[in-house]
Amino acid sequence: MTSDQLDEILRSTVRLARLSFAAAAASVFVRDEEHGTLVFEASSGVGEDRLVGIAIPGDHGIAGWVANTGEPMVVRGAAEDARFDKGFAESTGLVPDVILAVPMEHRGEILGVLEVLDPEVEGIGDLDAMDLLTELANQSAAVLALSLAERRRPPARPEQDPLTRIAAAARQADGARGEAVQALLAAVADLLRTDR
C-alpha cells in the first residue's frame, strides 16, 4: 500500500466520523512508539490544514489515555471551564466543548486514536456513539496496520544485492587474486554478451 492510499483512507475515515456525528472536526492520531508521541495523520474540519504532522505527548491528556489503555471515553465541559488550558486548542482554531475519543486497535495492538470534536449525540447516546465510532476506527485500523507494517519494514540493504556485493569484493581484491577476479568477471561479461 502506498502512502497516498493510506492518506486517502484515513481522510475518508475522519470525514465519515465527522459526518456521522455532525461534528465540528475529527482527527486520527497514530502512535509513534520510537518518540513516545501521537502524530496527527489526518484531520477534517476546523484546523485541518494546520494539524497534519503535528506530534503531541503520547501519554498525556484524553488521547494519551485512550492510546495507552484502549478504553474509549467522552469528556464534556471544557468550554465552561475558564481554567482549561486552551493554548493548543486555540492554535488549531477550535476550542471543543465535547471530545469523543476511541482507540484504533488491530489484533490487540493500539495503533492510534480516532477523535471527534463537538459531536452531536442527541438521540444516540454516549454508549452507542462510542460503539459506533469504535467500529469505524477498527475498520480503518486494519488498513493502518498494513501500512505501518510496510513503513516499519527495514529497506533492503544495498550489500544484500548480489551484484553490489560482487563489485565491492572485486574492488577489494588485489595482486594475483585481483587479476584472477578481473579475468573471471571478463569471462562472465563475455558469456552474457554485455557488448551487445
Next chain:
Amino acid sequence: MVSGAAPAARRTIRFAHTSVGESCDPGHLAAPAPVSRAWAWGGATGRGVRVCIVDSGVTAGHPQIGDGVRQLAAAREPAGSDPAAPRAWSITEDTGGDVAGHGTACAGIVRSLAPDCELTSVRVLGGNLQGNGDALLTALEWAVAERFALINVSLSTRREHFKERLHDLADEAWFAGVTLISAAHNSPVDSYPWRFPSVISVGAHAVADPERVESNPRPPVDFFALGVDVAAPWLGGATRRVSGNSFAAPHITGLCARILERHPGFGTPQLRHVLAATADNIAPRRPE
C-alpha cells in the same frame, strides 16, 4: 409510516460491554428474601476503608477529593552497571500528579459515594510508562501485598503474556480478602484483569443515578453502574462530565467501601453477592 403515527422504538444493537437494560432472575440469588440497602450500606461513608486507585494519578487537593491522598507511581529502577540487564520495577513516592485527568475523575467518583474512605493513588501512565503492562502488574502486586480492601483498576491489558501472572494475582487477592474492581473493556474483546471470575467487573449503564446497580444476567461482566455523563473532578481543579466503562467501576468501588464499613469481614464473594442481591434490575419474586 402512517402520518401521525408514533415513531417506532429505536432498536438497540450493542457490541460493547454495556447495559441493554435486562432484568435478572431472583432465583439466582442465595437469599430467601430481598436484601435491603439499609442493611448493606445504610448511613455508611466508607470510613476506615482503604481504597487503592490504579490509574493515571490523582490531582492532589482538588476540592472534590481533598488533600489526604497518598500518591505513588510504578517506576523502573535506574540502569545499573550493565545497561543490557533488565531493570526491575518498583513503587515509589510520586509528585507527578495526574497526567490525563482520568485518575482524578475515578478518585472523585469513589469519594462522591464514600467521602470518608482512605485513598491511595498508584500512577501507571506518564513518564515513559505508556502501554506498559509491567507498570500495571507492578502496581497491582504492590496493592495486593499491601492488603488494600479495595483496588479500583479502570484499565486492562490485552497482552496475553501478562494473563497468567495477572490471573495468579487476582486469585491471591481473592484469598487475601482484597477485592479487585475493574472496568470491563468497552469492546467485545478479552482483556485482563476484568475478565477473571475472581475480579468484580463493571460496565456502564446510562441511568442518571450514581447508586443504581444492575446485575448482568449475561457473563462475563458482573455489574453495570453509571458510566454516562458523570460529573467528575478533572485536571487543574476543574470538573467535567465524562462517559465510559472506566467511570462506572469507581461507582461500584465507592458502594463497596460503604458496604465494608458496615461489614468489614466481607471479601469479594460476599461483596459480589450483596451487590447482586441489592441490584435495581432484579425481577419481582414469584409467590412461594
